[in-house]
Amino acid sequence: MSAPAQPRRARWHRSLHLRLALCLAGAGVAAMLIHVTLTRWPVPQVLGALGAAAPAPWSAGALGLTMLLVLPIAWGLASLLLMPLRRLLRALESTVLSYRDGEFGSAIAADAPGGLSELSSLMRLHSELGQALREQRRHLAQRELLLDTVVQNTPVALVLTDAQEHIAYANIAARQLMDQGRSLAGRPLGEALAGAPEDLRQALSGTQEGLFSVMLDGQEERFHLSMRDFRLQGQPHRLRLVRRMTKELSRQEVASWKRVIRVISHELNNSLAPISSLAHSGAELSRRGAHERVPGVFASIGERAQHLHGFLAGYARFAKLPAPVPVPVAWQPFVESLGAHYPFTLSGALPAAPGAFDAAQMEQALINLLKNAHESGSAPAQVSLSIQALREDWRIEVGDRGPGMTATQLSQALLPFYSTKRSGSGLGLAIAREIAEAHGGRIAMGNREGGGLWVAISWPRP
Incomplete structure (x- = not known):
């Protein structure tokens, strides 16, 4: 207990003890006066004049009558003593009910009625509590307003x-x-x-x-x-x-094109520089008459040109994806052909009705998704594929149990040339997206509960 609280408690006890002692002393004096009145004077004289016997001073009747007459006096003195406490308790009850209803504006007058200085201290502390609650509520209201403003806007x-x-x-x-x-x-x-x-x-x-x-x-x-x-x-x-994410994806797409231009420029330089050097060497060998070494030079030039052709052909396939030719496709042989490339676990039964899509393009898209699932670090047995016939769409979903992706990676995963793998080309998901959109559908992806990634291609049913 703090030092200021101890004197307050001491004054409280001294004041209440004094008032209680005075109340008891007053009740005792009143009892003595009443007893003397009943047994000594003037009640015995009055009763003797009337021919009645006065009660003995210490008889049960005299004592009982004295106690009966003292009780109202003691009750009045006690009520007078407790009147400030009753007023304080009623005021405290009212303010506590206000606090319960969330209203902290109620206060109790600082001057305690009846002269009990201890009640003044208690009411002052109560007022300080109310002030602290009002301040806390004001701060909470300001923080709630700030939070609501931020969330709303x-x-x-x-x-x-x-x-x-x-x-x-x-x-x-x-x-x-x-x-x-x-x-x-x-x-x-x-x-x-x-x-x-x-x-x-x-x-x-x-x-x-x-x-x-x-x-x-x-x-x-x-x-x-x-x-x-x-x-x-x-x-x-x-x-x-x-x-x-549209604007963010657009910015990322521009950044991706810049990145692919740098990649192509780097690859072109890596191939054209040796070709230029080899062509110069071949011309010099021919001028010197060392024709036996010229075929080797031309072979090296051919290898570099073939490498460059293969490199550009991969990007050309992405840029020149032909329009799909949807035809009815039975699901069972289509799924079996996918399994020949990458194993997976089929989730659920295959739809009874045949699908309608370009089988070659959709197979390429799903092979890309299954390849990514196997390269995610997931166990092959945990790579899954499901085919659903929804009310208006076909939906094929590939899932794995790899590490999944962060929100930033998810926002960029479908962009061309973006890859989370060190040696990835960044074209697998982009080609799958192009194929889905060419069929009038879309591709969606997200993290799975329990870990891993799901990627789904959906397109309208005819």
Whole structure:
């Protein structure tokens, strides 16, 4: 206990002890006076004049009558002593109820009624507590206002839903994205998405994170969806974060083209410099008459030219992808041909209806996805492939149990020439994306629960 608190407690005890002692002394004096009045004077004289016998001084009747008459006096003295305490308790009860309701403006007068200085100290401490609570509430209100301002004005769309998928909170970006700026609070998620594009409805209604594309105002916009589950006030909630990635992807695409120009320039220089040197050497050998060495020079020039041709042919295949020719394709032989390139585990049953797509192009896209899955470090048995016939789309998903990708890597993974592998060309996912979009579909990807990556190609059913 602090030093100032000890004198206050001592004054409290001394004052209450003194008042209690005075109350008891007053009650004792009153009892003695009443007893003398009943047994000595004047009540015995009055009773004798009336012919009645006066009670004996120490008889049970005299003592009982004395106690009966003393009780109201003692009660009055006790009420007088406790009156300031009762007033304080009522005031404390009122302020505590106000605190419970979140109102900290109530205060108790500093001057204690009845002269109890201890109550003044208690009420002063109570007022200091109320002031501290008001300050804390003001600071909390300011921080909440700041947080709400930041959350409301962030370009990332935030949607918080409860266990019944009713929207508990949505910021300005979410309202504009989902329902043209209308209020979303309290509405079911499906109802709020009723007027949204189909791709956006599927992404926000699902449980998978990753990239997805949406057609807005006739232009393709790409978004990244992430989700977090947590408990708020004991109830499960889910927070969805939707970030617009179109501008970022455009910047990354420009950076990728710059990077590929540097790669091609480097490769051209590495090939043209030796060719130029060898051509000069061949001309010099011919001038000197050393014709026996000229075929070796030409062979070296041919090797460098062939290497350069193969290098440029790989990029040309990406740049000149032909238009797909969709035809009915039976799923069983198509899956078996994929398994001949890279093994995988088939998840679920194959659809009964045949698919409609360009088999050669789709096979190339899926071979690229399966190759990436095997090179991710995942065990071959954990590489999976599933084919689903949705209501409006075909969907083929490849999954692995590798390390997955960071949010930055996910945002750039579909760009041409971007690779997370040291020796990768950065064309596998880009070609798969081109093939999916050429079929009128899209490619999406994200991290799997429990580790790993999923990549899905979907395109419309006829």
